[in-house]
Amino acid sequence: xxxxxxxxxxxxxxxxxxxxxxxxxxxxxxxxxxxxxxxxxxxxxxxxxxxxxxxxxxxxxxxxxxxxxxxxxxxxxxxxxxxxxxxxxxxxxxxxxxxxxxxxxxxxxxxxxxxxxxxxxxxxxxxxxxxxxxxxxxxxxxxxxxxxxxxxxxxxxxxxxxxxxxxxxxxxxxxxxxxxxxxxxxxxxxxxxxxxxxxxxxxxxxx
Amino acid sequence: xxxxxxxxxxxxxxxxxxxxxxxxxxxxxxxxxxxxxxxxxxxxxxxxxxxxxxxxxxxxxxxxxxxxxxxxxxxxxxxxxxxxxxxxxxxxxxxxxxxxxxxxxxxxxxxxxxxxxxxxxxxxxxxxxxxxxxxxxxxxxxxxxxxxxxxxxxxxxxxxxxxxxxxxxxxxxxxxxxxxxxxxxxxxxxxxxxxxxxxxxxxxxxx
Numbered sequence: 269x270x271x272x273x274x275x276x277x278x279x280x281x282x283x284x285x286x287x288x289x290x291x292x293x294x295x296x297x298x299x300x301x302x303x304x305x306x307x308x309x310x311x312x313x314x315x316x317x318x319x320x321x322x323x324x325x326x327x328x329x330x331x332x333x334x335x336x337x338x339x340x341x342x343x344x345x346x347x348x349x350x351x352x353x354x355x356x357x358x359x360x361x362x363x364x365x366x367x368x369x370x371x372x373x374x375x376x377x378x379x380x381x382x383x384x385x386x387x388x389x390x391x392x393x394x395x396x397x398x399x400x401x402x403x404x405x406x407x408x409x410x411x412x413x414x415x416x417x418x419x420x421x422x423x424x425x426x427x428x429x430x431x432x433x434x435x436x437x438x439x440x441x442x443x444x445x446x447x448x449x450x451x452x453x454x455x456x457x458x459x460x461x462x463x464x465x466x467x468x469x470x471x472x473x474x475x
Numbered sequence: 476x477x478x479x480x481x482x483x484x485x486x487x488x489x490x491x492x493x494x495x496x497x498x499x500x501x502x503x504x505x506x507x508x509x510x511x512x513x514x515x516x517x518x519x520x521x522x523x524x525x526x527x528x529x530x531x532x533x534x535x536x537x538x539x540x541x542x543x544x545x546x547x548x549x550x551x552x553x554x555x556x557x558x559x560x561x562x563x564x565x566x567x568x569x570x571x572x573x574x575x576x577x578x579x580x581x582x583x584x585x586x587x588x589x590x591x592x593x594x595x596x597x598x599x600x601x602x603x604x605x606x607x608x609x610x611x612x613x614x615x616x617x618x619x620x621x622x623x624x625x626x627x628x629x630x631x632x633x634x635x636x637x638x639x640x641x642x643x644x645x646x647x648x649x650x651x652x653x654x655x656x657x658x659x660x661x662x663x664x665x666x667x668x669x670x671x672x673x674x675x676x677x678x679x680x681x682x
Contacts, residue, residue: 271572273539273546273565280527283520287505298494300565302524303531303540310528313490314521317509320487321517324510333481333510340480358480358507365478 329400331376331393333358341365341373348372350407354397354426356380356414364412372410375400380418381425387418389425398429401440406433411444536607538583538600540565548572548580555579557614561604561633563587563621571619579617582607587625588632596632605636608647613640618651 272278277299285295302310326332327339330352334340341347341361351372355361361374377392389395400406409430413419423444433440448466449458458466479485484506492502509517533539534546537559541547548554548568558579562568568581584599596602607613616637620626630651640647655673656665665673 271569273534273548273568274527274531274542276523276527276531276542277540279523283523286520288508289501290505294496296566296569298497299524299527301495303528307528310524313493314525316483316486316490317506317517318521320481320483320506321510321514324481324483327480333484335481335483358484359503361480362478362503 327376330374331378331396332361332374346371350405351410352397352400352406352408353410353412355412356419360412372408377413377422380413380416380422382418382421392422394422394426394429397426401430401433406440408441408443411442415447537581538585538603539568539581553578557612558617559604559607559613559615560617560619562619563626567619579615584620584629587620587623587629589625589628599629601629601633601636604633608637608640613647615648615650618649622654 272281280299280302281292281295284290284298285292287295290298302313305313323335325334325337327334327342328337329342330339332339332341342349348371352375353364353370353372354375354377355364356377356379358376361376364370364374375393375397377394377397379387379392381387381389381392397409401409409426411423411426413422427442430440430442432438434442446469447462448469449455449463455463479488487506487509488499488502491497491505492499494502497505509520512520530542532541532544534541534549535544536549537546539546539548543550549556555578559582560571560577560579561582561584562571563584563586565583568583571577571581582600582604584601584604586594586599588594588596588599604616608616616633618630618633620629634649637647637649639645641649653676654669655676656662656670662670
């Protein structure tokens with residue numbers, strides 16, 4: 269498709285096409301959908317994106333996205349500030365929040381250590397995590413990073429950096445989220461690594 | 476997902492989520508992708524959409540999208556202006572252009588007659604089509620509307636409106652694009668209506 273009747277249309281389609289997972293046909297469909305809307309609606313669309321880019325900040329404590337200096341979770345008195353869940357990115361915070369099962373706070377690394385991609389410990393928010401653990405008398409750090417080589421490397425690096433706080437007089441605990449057969453999934457369709465790990469990490473049955 | 480850490484993020488996600496076929500998770504992924512780009516890149520993204528909405532025009536002749544009063548196809552001296560292909564929308568023009576098989580011009584109706592949706596002949600560009608046929612000594616009108624009840628109704632309505640030009644001294648010809656088994660498709664997987672029509676409308680074999 270390179271015979272667009274309008275350069276304006278072509279530019280808009282090219283921009284939307286630059287988004288991940290949006291092909292050229294889909295981009296055209298989305299652009300024509302926007303074009304059918306009112307001026308005010310298109311203004312609201314582009315305005316919301318512009319304002320987000322210009323005005324959004326990162327929480328000075330957990331590095332999650334925030335409208336102000338400190339995000340609502342870090343500012344809340346209802347959260348347990350001595351439990352920190354370490355996640356790779358903003359989506360992970362949303363996913364855990366949606367479970368409604370977590371009352372602690374977060375620390376968003378903004379990536380994982382990946383020498384292949386040139387991402388070292390200094391490129392993600394590990395120093396600020398260690399600082400928080402030192403200053404805020406944190407009792408538990410929950411590692412919720414992806415189970416990839418990079419995630420494991422990052423877990424191990426964090427563990428080493430904070431290992432001193434595991435000994436008295438400190439009482440830090442480092443945990444990681446449970447990996448196992450997803451609730452509702454059948455064993456025969458579960459991959460071997462997951463199933464194997466769910467047997468090794470079995471729990472006492474509670475009736 | 477309603478626990479966004481930022482109203483700005485929530486607004487941007489809601490706007491992107493309003494696009495057809497883009498769910499909330501995908502919207503979040505796209506917005507976070509935009510957020511990782513430079514200010515200039517985000518400006519280019521929103522700017523391309525804003526400019527399209529503000530500056531794009533409709534060709535005064537064929538009603539395709541255009542940067543100027545007359546679109547490149549209608550302005551071209553290399554096209555056969557006595558053959559008009561009638562299509563429902565802008566995407567259809569692009570699809571036919573991409574075949575490289577058509578040297579005539581187009582007429583974009585901007586919809587099809589659909590009493591159920593309150594779309595009558597006056598709501599789409601039929602009057603302007605009839606005017607073009609009268610004024611420009613058109614020799615052939617190719618109907619390329621969808622094979623739906625609405626498409627058929629629109630075909631029939633156009634036929635009736637221009638039927639007078641089929642008789643001498645005029646020499647208008649009304650055709651429709653061939654429907655049949657798609658090239659490369661196997662007969663056993665072709666739906667019965669298409670296969671039936673491809674037998675009824677069989678052509679002389681050319682060796």
